[in-house]
Amino acid sequence: MGGNSIAKGSPGPINRGYRPRPDFFRFSCFLASALTVALLALILGEILYKAWPAINKFGLGFLSGVQWSPNRGVFGVLPVLIGTAASSLLALLFALPLGLAIAVFLSENFLPRPVRQFIRFMVELLAAIPSVVYGLWGIFVVVPLVQQYGAVLADKLGFLPLFAGPAYGNSLLTASLVLALMVLPTITAISRNSLVAVPPTLREGAYALGATRWETILGVILPTAAPGIVASTILSFGRAMGETMAVAMLIGNSQRLSCSLLSPSNTLSALLANQFAEAEGIQVSALMYAAVILVIMTLAVNIAGEAVLRRTQRSLVGLK
Amino acid sequence: MNLPFLVAAAIGASALTNLGAATALTGSGATFPAPLYQRWASDFKKVNADVMVNYQSIGSGAGVTQFLQGVTDFGASDTAMKDEEISQSKQNAVMIPATAGSIVLAYNVPGVLAGLKLSRAAYIGILVGGITKWNDPAIAKENPGVNLPSMPITVVSRSDGSGTTAVFTGHCAEVSAEFKEKVGSGKAVTWPVGVAGKGNEGVTALIKQTPGSIGYVEFGFAAHNNLTMAALENKASNFITPSIESAAATLASVKLPDDLRAFILDPKGANDYPVVSFTWLLVRKTYADAAKAAAVKAFVAYGLTTGQATAPLLGYVTLPQEVVTKALAALEPVK
Numbered sequence: 091m092g093g094n095s096i097a098k099g100s101p102g103p104i105n106r107g108y109r110p111r112p113d114f115f116r117f118s119c120f121l122a123s124a125l126t127v128a129l130l131a132l133i134l135g136e137i138l139y140k141a142w143p144a145i146n147k148f149g150l151g152f153l154s155g156v157q158w159s160p161n162r163g164v165f166g167v168l169p170v171l172i173g174t175a176a177s178s179l180l181a182l183l184f185a186l187p188l189g190l191a192i193a194v195f196l197s198e199n200f201l202p203r204p205v206r207q208f209i210r211f212m213v214e215l216l217a218a219i220p221s222v223v224y225g226l227w228g229i230f231v232v233v234p235l236v237q238q239y240g241a242v243l244a245d246k247l248g249f250l251p252l253f254a255g256p257a258y259g260n261s262l263l264t265a266s267l268v269l270a271l272m273v274l275p276t277i278t279a280i281s282r283n284s285l286v287a288v289p290p291t292l293r294e295g296a297y298a299l300g301a302t303r304w305e306t307i308l309g310v311i312l313p314t315a316a317p318g319i320v321a322s323t324i325l326s327f328g329r330a331m332g333e334t335m336a337v338a339m340l341i342g343n344s345q346r347l348s349c350s351l352l353s354p355s356n357t358l359s360a361l362l363a364n365q366f367a368e369a370e371g372i373q374v375s376a377l378m379y380a381a382v383i384l385v386i387m388t389l390a391v392n393i394a395g396e397a398v399l400r401r402t403q404r405s406l407v408g409l410k
Numbered sequence: 411m412n413l414p415f416l417v418a419a420a421i422g423a424s425a426l427t428n429l430g431a432a433t434a435l436t437g438s439g440a441t442f443p444a445p446l447y448q449r450w451a452s453d454f455k456k457v458n459a460d461v462m463v464n465y466q467s468i469g470s471g472a473g474v475t476q477f478l479q480g481v482t483d484f485g486a487s488d489t490a491m492k493d494e495e496i497s498q499s500k501q502n503a504v505m506i507p508a509t510a511g512s513i514v515l516a517y518n519v520p521g522v523l524a525g526l527k528l529s530r531a532a533y534i535g536i537l538v539g540g541i542t543k544w545n546d547p548a549i550a551k552e553n554p555g556v557n558l559p560s561m562p563i564t565v566v567s568r569s570d571g572s573g574t575t576a577v578f579t580g581h582c583a584e585v586s587a588e589f590k591e592k593v594g595s596g597k598a599v600t601w602p603v604g605v606a607g608k609g610n611e612g613v614t615a616l617i618k619q620t621p622g623s624i625g626y627v628e629f630g631f632a633a634h635n636n637l638t639m640a641a642l643e644n645k646a647s648n649f650i651t652p653s654i655e656s657a658a659a660t661l662a663s664v665k666l667p668d669d670l671r672a673f674i675l676d677p678k679g680a681n682d683y684p685v686v687s688f689t690w691l692l693v694r695k696t697y698a699d700a701a702k703a704a705a706v707k708a709f710v711a712y713g714l715t716t717g718q719a720t721a722p723l724l725g726y727v728t729l730p731q732e733v734v735t736k737a738l739a740a741l742e743p744v745k
Contacts, residue, residue: 229619258564258620259620338608343569364606369571
């Protein structure tokens with residue numbers, strides 16, 4: 091490593107002579123990046139240390155336990171894990187078709203460039219809205235809507251476990267709808283970038299072979315950009331899983347197992363946000379254990395997303 | 411001029427002579443009495459410009475922890491400290507009852523604007539999920555002439571750990587074996603039905619927004635937000651509307667033990683509102699800094715005497731004379 095050799099003060103093998111040694115700039119950059127990595131390790135270590143009593147006591151049964159009753163010392167996160175996964179996946183289900191459509195629309199020349207830029211800016215601005223504002227908006231707009239139409243759904247389709255009543259305004263569905271809006275800019279921005287990065291030669295080739303614009307988009311552009319779109323989806327999934335404030339305000343915060351979209355549910359991050367202040371003893375460890383799981387899940391998802399994104403960029407460079 | 415006031419004045423006067431430069435006191439804990447403590451802090455500053463009291467409502471559990479760690483000068487808790495917590499403080503903590511409040515069941519039922527009566531069987535049934543519609547016979551029986559809709563009941567509870575939950579579930583578990591078995595009591599429990607919101611304000615918002623909902627909130631909060639409150643059946647089988655007077659009646663019938671820790675799970679008096687709780691301030695027996703000790707004493711004594719008059723304005727209950735006397739006596743040895 092270059093950084094190491096500089097840290098030791100020994101002259102590097104390649105010295106082009108344009109910078110005097112020792113190179114403080116490179117050294118401080120190396121230090122800063124090392125500190126960042128160390129910080130992540132430190133955070134993980136601290137959470138693990140605090141979670142240890144609960145990990146020791148509950149083991150893997152923590153993951154499959156269906157009851158979370160701090161007053162009885164019973165801690166199981168299965169309903170919360172399901173709630174986390176279900177709310178994020180549902181959010182993607184709503185956001186992916188919409189986000190992808192916006193990305194395709196913005197990467198084609200349907201509209202004059204300034205108008206496209208404006209729409210793109212607006213969609214990306216959604217990412218700048220604070221989470222708590224989404225939560226408030228959800229409370230005043232989405233909750234009454236879900237309450238009203240949810241009751242109709244439960245009435246007509248209540249025989250399906252997915253829509254079993256009674257319908258609550260603060261439910262899995264409400265949280266997922268708002269989450270979908272929150273991850274929309276991520277999906278749109280990354281997908282649009284990978285669509286724009288598709289080499290124009292491919293498009294020209296498709297046209298030259300007599301393909302229509304529709305066929306070109308579906309048959310050439312989208313498949314070429316697919317890894318980028320997958321990456322955008324995975325990264326959005328990570329964001330949806332970690333989202334806290336808006337979800338805590340909308341999901342109903344109930345740790346009960348239920349198949350219904352219209353029932354209240356809970357997520358790991360909302361559980362942590364709700365219960366940490368008043369927790370004591372083993373409950374603190376149990377919450378830390380839940381935090382460990384959340385960190386592992388989001389890290390894994392984000393690493394997967396980044397990996398796919400890198401591969402795409404490399405393969406697209408190769409095409410040019 | 412009554413005795414507690416004189417004692418307080420004496421404590422205050424002796425304390426104030428020690429006060430030199432400005433002293434800053436930090437306290438944290440229970441959210442339930444926070445509006446009152448903050449009011450006391452600002453009123454206290456008017457009569458005593460040298461002392462700045464800063465109270466942060468971070469929750470009883472966190473408040474006790476910070477107090478034990480020595481981060482704060484005083485703490486506050488809705489549930490009295492446990493014996494193990496007192497021993498953790500190396501016997502250096504005194505609990506002073508500072509005020510009391512009741513917890514109400516507030517509801518939002520279209521067409522039922524006020525005066526709903528809930529028997530013990532009815533409200534326990536609702537909370538454990540046995541009663542799911544507003545026109546259930548168990549509710550209708552006590553409310554002849556009230557047009558109860560055939561609407562599903564949404565129970566609203568607290569999603570965060572809370573002293574309010576501890577007091578409320580403590581009462582429910584005391585009056586119902588079924589509740590005790592299915593839910594139990596504590597600061598954070600698992601509710602068999604319904605949705606949950608964070609803090610009194612979260613529960614209030616959910617009740618206001620959800621037709622057919624019922625939830626437990628602290629009386630001052632419910633009154634301030636104009637929530638409709640149900641009259642609850644007490645041990646003497648009377649239906650008692652929550653009010654400052656009915657809560658005061660409950661306090662009057664409670665005998666406070668010498669360690670000042672009393673849990674009123676199910677009061678016996680004919681006119682007692684059933685869910686009432688004291689809330690406590692935690693102070694140290696000995697402070698390293700004499701000025702701080704004097705300031706804490708002066709502030710708590712102020713709250714126990716002059717401050718009691720402010721309590722009803724904010725929805726809290728003025729402590730009975732006898733309790734104030736005992737509390738001031740417990741404050742006396744602090745130094």
